[in-house]
Amino acid sequence: MFLRFTSDYLYVYAWFSLYYMSRTAGQCWDPDVPANGNRDNNSNFTSGQTVRYTCMAGYHLWGTANITCQSNGTWSDATPTCEVESIMTGSSGGPVTSRDYYSNYGNNGNARWLITVPEGSIIRLTFARFYTESSDFLTIYDGASDDATELRRLSGNHRQISPIISTSNTMLLRFTPDSRYPSYWFQFSYISRTADECWDPGVPTNGARDNNSNFTSGQTVRFTCMAGYHLWGTANITCQSNWTWSDATPTCEGRRADECWDPGVPTNGTRDNNSNFTSGQTVRYTCMAGYHLWGTANITCQSNWTWSDATPTCEVGSIMTGPFGGPVTSPNFHSNDGNSVNIRWLITVPEGSIIRLTFDIFDTRYDNILTIYDGASHNDTVIRRLSGYHQQISPIISTSNTMLLRFTPGYVHIDIGQWFRFSYTSRTADQCWDPGVPSKGFRDNNSNFTSGQTVRYTCITGYHLWGTANITCQSNWTWSDTTPTCEVGSIMTGPSGGPVTSPNYPSIYGNNEDVRWLIIVPEGSIIRLTFDSFATQRYHDILTIYDGASHDATELRRLSGYHQQISPIISTSNTMFLTFTSDYSYTHRGFQFSYISRTADQCWDPGVATNGKRDNNSNFTLGQTVRYTCMAGYHLFGTADITCQSNGTWTDATPTCEVTSATGSSVNNSVIGRGTNVTGPSGGPVTSPNFPSNYGNNENYQWLITVPETSIIRLTFDSFDTEEGYDFLTIYDGTSDDATELQR
Structure with a gap:
C-alpha cells in the first residue's frame, strides 16, 4: 500500500495519525472497540472466535453484543456502538427535544431515541420545530435499529414537517451531528394507534x-x-x-359567529377600531413615522364575515418613480444588518414602459428571500424569488410599468456578508434597452436608443476594448451585438508563452478583478495550456477558458478554488481566450499558467522532471525519443526513455525524480527525508510531519507499506485534520501512485 501526502502553500492544519494491520486468509479483521465500550477478546480473531461487547455506565449497546468470525473472513454482524439513548414505551410521548434545546447541541453528540408501543400498534411522529446545520442529520427508521427501512432523513431548516408514520410498533430516531458547527434544535412528539382505530384527533385549545x-x-x-x-x-x-x-x-x-376575525395590527402600525368587527364595520390603518403602508388602508367586514382585503403591513421601503434608478442596496450594505425587518421597494415608470432589473451583487442566507413581483403588490405574479449566493443573475423584466421587490429575512439574524445591490432601467415598445457604458469606457450616444440608432464605444488609456465597438438598435428592438467591455489584459501571439500570472501574483489579487488574455498561435497549430499553481476563492473567483477568440466560443474549462494539479487544456484551433473575474470579498494568491503550441506532426513537449534532466529539448516530432536522468540523491520513478508515437502521444508518462529513504519496520519515530518504507505485519502510529504540531506548507511525503506475501493491509485513522479541499493524503492499492487509488 502506497500513501502520498501533499499540502499547498497556504494554511496548514493540525495533523493526522494512522495505524495499519495485516491478516491472512484464516482471520477476520480486528472489529475494534466502540467508544465508551469494552470487549472480552483483544487478539484472537481466527475463524470461529467470538468477541463479546459491553458498554460503560450511562451508555446503551446498539447492535449485536456477540459477534463471531466466520469462515469467509467476515464477522457475523457489525461492531455494535455505545451511545446515549432514551427508550420510550408509552403509547404516546413528548415533547422530546434535542440536547440543550434552544442552545447549541454540541459537536459529535450522537443520540438515539427508540419508541416502542404495544404490539399491533403503529406510531405517528410529529415535529413542532426543526433547525439544524445542513451537515447534521436526524434519521428516522421504521423499526428498532438502523438496519430497518429509512422513513425520513432530516437536516437544515423545516418550518413544517408532515407526520411520519411507522408500519410497526417500533421506530428509531438517530441524530448524528458532525464535528463542525453546533447549531439550533428540534422537538418532536408521538402518538400510536392500533389497526382498527383512528388517530387521536386532539383537543382544541380552550x-x-x-x-x-x-x-x-x-x-x-x-x-x-x-x-x-x-x-x-x-x-x-x-x-x-x-x-x-x-x-x-x-x-x-374568541369571536361570535356574526363577526369577522380580528384582522390584527401590523407591526409598526396602528388602527382606529380595536373591538367592533361585526358586518359592515371598517378598520382604518396608519403607520408610524419612517414606515410605509403597503396594501389597503381601510378594510371592511363583509356579510360573509370575511374582510374586504388583507391586513396591510407597515414596512421600511421606498417608492422609485424615475425612468431609471440605482444602485439600490440592502440595509447596511457590506456590513451586518442583524435585524429581521421586512423591506419593500416599489418601482413605477411612465405608462407604456416596462422595467428591466439587474443585480451586480447578490449574497444572502438561504432563508433570507427577495421576491420580485410583476406589478405593484404582493398579490401580483411572482417573477423571481432569490436567495443564497448568485454570481450572475439574468436581467428581470416586467410586463407593465410597475415592479415590487420585497425582502423577507428568516427568523435567524442576517449574517455578516449578506447583501445585494440592484439597478433598473425602463423603455417603451419602440426602443432598445439602454446598453450601458462599460467600466473604464465611453459612448457617443447616451439617450437615443430607437430602431436604427448606433452607439460607438471607446476605452480610456491603458484598457483594451473587447467586443464590437459599434452596436446598432435593430428593428426587433435588440442590439446588433453585446455591449463591449474595457479591461486589463494582453494578446499573446508567440508559438509559446508564459509564465502568465493573475494580478499581483504571487501576492493576492484584488477584489472585483476583470482580466482577459487572448492567445493566438500560427494557423494550423493548436494550443496546450498548463498551470503550475491555482488558488482562488472557491465558487466566487473564476478563470474561464474558451476554445476560440472570445467568450462566445465553446467553454473548455471553468476553474475556481484550489487545484493542486490541473490537466493540460487543449484547444481545437489556433486561438484561446481566458477571462478572470473576482467578486467583492475574499481573495487568494491566484494562478500562473504557460502555453505551448504544436502542429499535427508533433507530440507535446513532455516537460522536464523537477530535479531531473533530459537529452532532447526541442525535437518532438514523430519517432523522436527523450531520455531522462535524475540529479544525485534522487531516484527516477517511471520510464526513463519515452518516444513520440504516430498518434501524437508519448509512449509513457514523463517520469519523476524523488527522494526516498528506508527505515526499519517500526515507524514510531521521527521520519527523516521525504518518505518511509514500512515492512512489519502491523505498525503505527504513522503521523503527518511535525505531529502533533502543524505540518508545513508544500509538503510532499510518501509511505510504502509492505507486509508478508499473501497478506492484505487494513489502514485505520485515529485523527485526521487537514485543510479541506487543498491538502491531500492519497492512498493507493499497490507500491506507487500508478496503482489504483483507494481513497483521497
Missing part, C-alpha cells in the same frame, strides 16, 4: 372533549368550548371504517 381514549371505528368524540369561546367546525366527529374522522377537529375561538 376546548374539551368527552372521549379521551376510545377511537375505534364507529366511536364519536364530542367537543365543547370553554366559557367565552365559540366552537368553529363540527362539534361531533366519528371514526369511520377507513380509520379517518368524519370531519376535522373543530377549534375554539
